[in-house]
Amino acid sequence: MEQFQTIAGLFVYSLQYWWVMIPAVILGNVVGAIPGFSAANTIIILLPLTLSVDVEVALIFMMALYSASQLGNGIPAILVNIPGTGGAAATTLDGYPMAQKGQAQRALVYCFVASIFGGLIGTMFVLSLLPILSQVGYYLHSVEMVVIILFGLTLIAVIAAKDLVKGLLAGLLGLLIGAIGTDFIYSEPRATFGLLELYDGVPLVPALIGLFAVSEIFTLIERGRVVKDEFLDVAVSSKFSDVWAMVKESMSHWFLMTWTAIIGVVIGIIPGAGASIASFVAYQQARTFSKTPELFGTGIPEGVAAPESANNGVTSGTLVPLMAIGVPGGSTAAIMMVVLQYHGVTLGPRLFIDQPELAYGIFTASLITYLMMIPLMFPMAMYMSRVTTVPAFLLVPMILAFTMLGAFVPRGYMFDMGLAVGFGLLGYIARKTGYHVTAILIGVILGPLMEQYLMRALRISRGDVGILFSSYIGNALWVFLIITLLIPFLRERMTKSKMEAG
Amino acid sequence: MTKKFGQMNRRLLLKTGAAAGAAGLFAPSLLRAQGAYPNRNINVVIATGQGGGAETTARCFTNVLRTDLGVDFEYEFHPGAGGQVGYELYAFKRDRDGYNLLYSNMHPEIITYATQNPGYKLPGDIIHFAKTGGTPIVIYVGANSPIQSLEQLVDEAKKRTVTVATSRLPHPGSIGVLALGEAQGADFNLIPFGGGNPTSMAAITGETDCAVLTAGVAISLGEQVRVLGTFRDVPEFNAMMNNAPTVNSVFGTTIPDLELSQGWAMHTEVWENMPEVRERLVTAIKATFTNPELKKQFEAVNYPYDGIEYGDETVCGEIVKNTTELAQRYADRLRDS
The missing domain is CATH 3.40.190.10 (Periplasmic binding protein-like II)
Structure with a gap:
């Protein structure tokens, strides 16, 4: 009860910082929507600001920016098939087909609702169960992470279901590309061709930009605009007044958004894991337990809601180890840690006793930020959705300029712009020949993470694969993985038997 | 003669005026280009990721150095391959003009150098010139x-x-x-x-x-x-x-003392050929150790200040030499481990 009173008090206290939150939310949305920019590099750019203001202001600013950027990532994923980060890549699977069908406004509303709802649920989940959640890291080690990542990797098989050979080949190509770079154990370069820029692996942002944005530019030039001609009327007829009906409709998926947000929180707690894993795992799980799994990938709102809710759940999860143990769960949390340290804040369990206003305040600030996004974001949905009707000759130069800049920004290498163009050609060829670019991307994103956790687990056991089945939680996850893989086959069989019986 | 002299004077006056005007116009840039190092921000390359120990301590030092040098410091992080990426990038892709420094986790990065045979040479391409402390x-x-x-x-x-x-x-x-x-x-x-x-x-x-x-x-x-x-x-x-x-x-073993030293490094070419840069930086870095503000910076981030000690280029040279020898002795065992 005392804790609840503290949190309620902090909620009211944090509200007085609305003047920090509103610009941070707007900025977060903008940087989240531009591929290559992120909350992490924006906080770095703004370090002089965050280091010079009061710690409460700095913390609220960073938290609002971080939360808003997660929402912003989904916007270009839906409108122009360009995910702002790896965490929004799964959103393109259904978000972009919806935009092509003239339903960009509906997809955006689902994205905003899922992001806000997922963010709120994730934050409240963390706030109410923080002592328990801070223990998650004690039970999810390399072995368990191998199985969790496998959930995401099985999406390749799902995508491959339409054309098994091409789907698996695309996934395999992605895994091979993901293996480029120095090996995790001995730091030996592999397939880098002596290029220093590839020593740290294929950078995700140029790969993402190339596979999605640049290849999309080529197809946009051919097609004329995002929305298909037959749906142009639908796209331009969307009205501002539709938003409320769409919000109500999307809220009917509250259960899906709740448990995918919790997936995001739990995965976010693991250092090194993050939104990329969470969104793919959430998408895969949503599809598995959907009544209409065959519609996933064709442009259904559940395919937008699940990954968006999950990647916003990650936002709160990634802060749990930072606040509870003093070890950041991701890159943005690491930079926030630097800022907090410079303000003299000692992170760790004592923070909840010594400075509860900061320890809990970061989460109440997140809650308010998400609430503030409601009036700020929903009115924008209709105007944003009109992007899909803009002719390609206007849209393409803008996308090209922003994405090339985005490819350059994270590392500052000209090489990365060339790499984005290379991946663009690969993506274009893949689209033209019926290979799924998302299958390639899943391999690129999850392949190195899988290798890292698998190699670590095997090294702990000195090569004994039995370690993969050595923990109760790991084994439970294996069973769950097998069940989720079997469900589609069992369902298909049951439908067939019913049809035969009928 | 007088006329001639007068004409010459006018010419001289005109020439002098032109010269003075040009000097007036270009003086600040000439001064900046020639003497007043540093006159723009200094870039710091770190061969590990953000939020690590190297960043934290480097910022403690640059927060003090910025007041002395009168310029700010900008950071870039290039982790990967045990420091190889950051070192190679610094050695070959950053201008050798004194405005690019490397802040180094010396021991692990020297061990990488000694066991991986990378493209750069220590101290041929990069010289560690100021140890800032050891943990x-x-x-x-x-x-x-x-x-x-x-x-x-x-x-x-x-x-x-x-x-x-x-x-x-x-x-x-x-x-x-x-x-x-x-x-x-x-x-x-x-x-x-x-x-x-x-x-x-x-x-x-x-x-x-x-x-x-x-x-x-x-x-x-x-x-x-x-x-x-x-x-x-x-x-x-x-x-x-x-x-x-x-x-x-x-x-009762005789394992050599092991620590992780951190310190500043720069392009060897700058160290050898730009004495004004070398002297200015060495003087400023040395001065930070006697500045009480440095301790405050470390206390603010809850980092132990006790390991902070200055070591000149000779101390750094010995660290490079001894660590390289130690790494080469254990290279096979590290590989087989």
Whole structure:
């Protein structure tokens, strides 16, 4: 009860910082929507600001920016098939087909609702169960992470279901590309061709930009605009007044958004894991337990809601180890840690006793930020959705300029712009020949993470694969993985038997 | 004659006026270009990721240096391949003009250099010229670990394989654990976790039996970890780690003192050919050690200040030489581990 009173008090206290939150939310949305920019590099750019203001202001600013950027990532994923980060890549699977069908406004509303709802649920989940959640890291080690990542990797098989050979080949190509770079154990370069820029692996942002944005530019030039001609009327007829009906409709998926947000929180707690894993795992799980799994990938709102809710759940999860143990769960949390340290804040369990206003305040600030996004974001949905009707000759130069800049920004290498163009050609060829670019991307994103956790687990056991089945939680996850893989086959069989019986 | 003289004077006057005008126009840039180093921000390359120990300590120093030098510092991070990426990028892709510095985790990065045969040469391309401090390497366990002492850890490792989280294999901590295992006939299995945070997390959560990293990291984790022993005797650090004993004093071994030094490095070409840059930087960096503001900076981020000590280019040269020799001695064992 005392804790609840503290949190309620902090909620009211944090509200007085609305003047920090509103610009941070707007900025977060903008940087989240531009591929290559992120909350992490924006906080770095703004370090002089965050280091010079009061710690409460700095913390609220960073938290609002971080939360808003997660929402912003989904916007270009839906409108122009360009995910702002790896965490929004799964959103393109259904978000972009919806935009092509003239339903960009509906997809955006689902994205905003899922992001806000997922963010709120994730934050409240963390706030109410923080002592328990801070223990998650004690039970999810390399072995368990191998199985969790496998959930995401099985999406390749799902995508491959339409054309098994091409789907698996695309996934395999992605895994091979993901293996480029120095090996995790001995730091030996592999397939880098002596290029220093590839020593740290294929950078995700140029790969993402190339596979999605640049290849999309080529197809946009051919097609004329995002929305298909037959749906142009639908796209331009969307009205501002539709938003409320769409919000109500999307809220009917509250259960899906709740448990995918919790997936995001739990995965976010693991250092090194993050939104990329969470969104793919959430998408895969949503599809598995959907009544209409065959519609996933064709442009259904559940395919937008699940990954968006999950990647916003990650936002709160990634802060749990930072606040509870003093070890950041991701890159943005690491930079926030630097800022907090410079303000003299000692992170760790004592923070909840010594400075509860900061320890809990970061989460109440997140809650308010998400609430503030409601009036700020929903009115924008209709105007944003009109992007899909803009002719390609206007849209393409803008996308090209922003994405090339985005490819350059994270590392500052000209090489990365060339790499984005290379991946663009690969993506274009893949689209033209019926290979799924998302299958390639899943391999690129999850392949190195899988290798890292698998190699670590095997090294702990000195090569004994039995370690993969050595923990109760790991084994439970294996069973769950097998069940989720079997469900589609069992369902298909049951439908067939019913049809035969009928 | 007078006329001539007068004409000459006019010409002279015109010439002088033109020259003075030009000088007036270009003087600031000429001055900036020639003497007043530094006149723009200095770029700092770090060969590890953001949020790590190198960034934290580098910022402590540059927060003091900026007032002395009158310019700001900008950071770029190029982790990967045990420091190779950052070093190669710094050596060959950053201008050799004195406005690019490298802040280095000296020991692990020198071990990478000695075991990986990269494209740059130390000190041929990059010279470490100012050591800023050294932190002893320590072995620690999570607060919930049943292992209470160094002896108990080694006893365990004689009965079964003990897993040790390390930041990466080319690291002084990895060499220390290998040396201890060899000396005591104990079986330690090194598991690289790719950075200080996941390494600590492995020990805290019990994924590995213990971890080997710097005292600075262990101390900053407070009650989350228990330090069992140290590879270098530094009383100030020992006091902050419940007087953890040195490995050599417990087992009577002769393992070399192991620490992780940090320091400033620059292009050797600048060091040799731009004495004004060298002198200005060395003087300013030296001065930070006597500036009380530096201690405040370290206290603000809860980092131990006791290991802070200045070492000139000779000290740095010895570190490079000795660490290279040590790494080459253990190169095969690191590979086979």
